[in-house]
Amino acid sequence: MAIERTFSILKPDALQSGVIGKVLAKFEEAGLKPVAMKMVQLSRAEAEEFYGIHRERGFFKALIDFMTSGPVILQVLEGENAIAKNREVMGATNPANAAEGTIRRSFAKSIDANTVHGSDSAENAKIEIAYFFAGTEIVKYNWAK
Ligand code: IDP
Ligand code: MG
DSSP states (O other): OOEEEEEEEEOHHHHHTTOHHHHHHHHHHTTOEEEEEEEEOOOHHHHHHHTGGGTTSTTHHHHHHHHTSSOEEEEEEEEETHHHHHHHHHOOSSGGGSOTTSHHHHHOOSSSSOSEEEOSSHHHHHHHHHHHOOGGGOOOOOSOO
16 A cells, blocks of 8 residues: 545534544544644635535535634645545544544534545545645654654
8 A cells, every 4th residue: 555645624613622632643543644734714715715626515605604614724644545544534424424433423513513624535635735735834754654
């Protein structure tokens, strides 16, 4: 398996519920290391462009309202098979359907306030990382993996 990078967001509910540390622990336990991280307040324009693929969906406005309702943490996660591994650790979009032990099952309140975003493909991981991070903001660890 290859070392990959994926893009992750801790959504406003994760910050409001005070579970940043617990969510980050799930990633660390799964072997996903943060190689870039920042806390920001998304503007509507940024959130709308980021979620542009969902523009025609009925939930689009609710999604943008929620994602701009408070600060979020943006991260790049690195590890073996990171894109699929992250999706596994996140759990299903609707927390009611998410497997036991996943982030969404453990912390999410609803399909809107579902705690985390994660890239769904290698192509989208690349696009999403580049949308929010300059190459110079991504670190390299010097210790042996
Ligand atoms: P994902 O976050 O698991 O990749 P997507 O289908 O890409 O799920 O949807 C993006 C986000 O839009 C979801 O995380 C969720 O917050 C919201 N969303 C998706 N489907 C629905 C829905 O049917 N009702 C309300 N919100 C939804
Ligand atoms: Mg998605």
